[in-house]
Amino acid sequence: MSDNTPEFSSPKPEAVAAEPAGLEPGQSPMVEEPKEQSRWTAAARQIIGGSAGISVLAVLLALVVGAIMIAFTNDGVKETAGYFFSRPTDMLRAVWDAVSGAYSALFQGSIYNFRRDGFAAGIKPLTDTLTFATPLIAAGLGVALAFRVGLFNIGARGQIIVAAIFAGWVGFNIELPYGLHLVVAILAGIVGGALWGGIVGLLRARTGAHEVITTIMLNYVAFYLLVYLLKTPVLQAPGSTNPKTSAIDDTAVLPKILGNTYQLHLGFIIVIAVTIFVWWLLNRSALGFQFRAVGENPNAARVAGINVKNMYLYAMLISGGLAGLAGVSQVLGGSLTSGFGAGVDAGIGFDAITVALLGRSRPWGVFVAGILFGALKAGGFSMQASEGVPIDIILVVQSLIVLLIAAPPLVRAVFRLPDPTGFTLRKPSTAKAVVSK
Numbered sequence: 372m373s374d375n376t377p378e379f380s381s382p383k384p385e386a387v388a389a390e391p392a393g394l395e396p397g398q399s400p401m402v403e404e405p406k407e408q409s410r411w412t413a414a415a416r417q418i419i420g421g422s423a424g425i426s427v428l429a430v431l432l433a434l435v436v437g438a439i440m441i442a443f444t445n446d447g448v449k450e451t452a453g454y455f456f457s458r459p460t461d462m463l464r465a466v467w468d469a470v471s472g473a474y475s476a477l478f479q480g481s482i483y484n485f486r487r488d489g490f491a492a493g494i495k496p497l498t499d500t501l502t503f504a505t506p507l508i509a510a511g512l513g514v515a516l517a518f519r520v521g522l523f524n525i526g527a528r529g530q531i532i533v534a535a536i537f538a539g540w541v542g543f544n545i546e547l548p549y550g551l552h553l554v555v556a557i558l559a560g561i562v563g564g565a566l567w568g569g570i571v572g573l574l575r576a577r578t579g580a581h582e583v584i585t586t587i588m589l590n591y592v593a594f595y596l597l598v599y600l601l602k603t604p605v606l607q608a609p610g611s612t613n614p615k616t617s618a619i620d621d622t623a624v625l626p627k628i629l630g631n632t633y634q635l636h637l638g639f640i641i642v643i644a645v646t647i648f649v650w651w652l653l654n655r656s657a658l659g660f661q662f663r664a665v666g667e668n669p670n671a672a673r674v675a676g677i678n679v680k681n682m683y684l685y686a687m688l689i690s691g692g693l694a695g696l697a698g699v700s701q702v703l704g705g706s707l708t709s710g711f712g713a714g715v716d717a718g719i720g721f722d723a724i725t726v727a728l729l730g731r732s733r734p735w736g737v738f739v740a741g742i743l744f745g746a747l748k749a750g751g752f753s754m755q756a757s758e759g760v761p762i763d764i765i766l767v768v769q770s771l772i773v774l775l776i777a778a779p780p781l782v783r784a785v786f787r788l789p790d791p792t793g794f795t796l797r798k799p800s801t802a803k804a805v806v807s808k
């Protein structure tokens with residue numbers, strides 16, 4: 372061996388790093404074993420930190436922010452804030468009265484009104500909530516199904532409008548026996564929404580056109596198509612100069628399921644059945660498995676033999692049909708049975724995106740989210756009427772819910788929730804090495 376080659380020798384026993392007390396030979400001193408958590412503590416952390424828990428906490432945080440806005444916009448709070456330092460309790464009492472009064476009105480306008488005599492009268496706000504929720508759930512299911520396939524269906528508004536055109540035209544233009552007329556009108560609306568959604572799926576499958584662009588553009592096409600048809604004999608009521616349709620025939624109106632005292636109609640029962648169907652489709656059917664596979668990884672699904680292009684087409688057909696059911700509910704079951712105009716969608720198409728996000732694109736999650744937004748819509752009018760709270764605050768709360776759901780780390784940071792992956796950074800322990808000179 373040449374003189375330039377370094378010589379290696381095993382270290383002397385006294386040169387080996389001394390192991391800290393309490394460690395077995397060979398055990399690394401740089402890792403601290405985490406304390407074992409109880410089974411119930413771990414389960415609670417998973418529930419709270421999971422997707423459903425994050426959604427609930429996002430709603431609560433949005434309501435807290437809404438309470439702050441209510442307090443800042445209240446006249447009584449502004450008046451007492453002028454002498455806060457001399458009598459702080461007056462302002463605190465005014466804040467409490469403003470927030471509790473607003474949210475009490477929200478509850479009484481959406482769940483149960485204690486001021487009315489009798490249970491039948493007090494429960495009417497809940498039926499109004501379910502009525503508002505019916506089209507939101509239907510359209511939300513359509514958007515959620517597209518999300519599960521990896522498609523962003525921003526065109527629920529256009530699909531609702533086209534479905535309303537189809538269902539409305541059948542509802543006031545065709546004479547059929549009771550029962551059959553209603554079924555035909557419902558099917559016509561679903562077909563109209565499915566065709567409008569199918570255009571997007573076909574363009575995505577055959578040309579690669581992105582569904583976000585095509586759905587947004589088709590929203591405008593559907594809206595201006597409705598505006599045009601409302602000025603022609605196709606939809607405009609005979610002898611009228613207003614851009615409004617004729618009233619829907621009684622044989623095509625969704626019947627009230629609790630009597631004429633309440634607005635809740637058969638559409639809510641249909642939506643429950645559709646929710647069960649979508650759950651079965653996504654979780655128990657072969658087509659649903661292919662949908663989920665394409666949504667997870669279209670390239671892997673293609674390698675596995677799934678026709679990804681056809682899945683895009685089928686998904687948008689079904690998604691459009693579900694959104695179309697929301698349009699059916701609007702014209703055949705709501706207050707628009709006396710005729711509808713250009714505002715038939717009532718913003719439901721865009722609210723459906725929020726409902727789908729809040730429901731985590733799961734059928735039953737969308738169902739619950741739709742009821743929540745129906746409650747906010749029904750109770751928002753009560754807040755404005757009885758407490759003078761601007762209805763815009765409800766819109767702010769809805770927007771905050773979307774923002775917080777889109778940023779789970781922000782919610783976890785506010786509520787000091789652990790990382791769901793369980794990965795935490797620990798400062799490594801140091802061990803002094805004793806090296807002989």
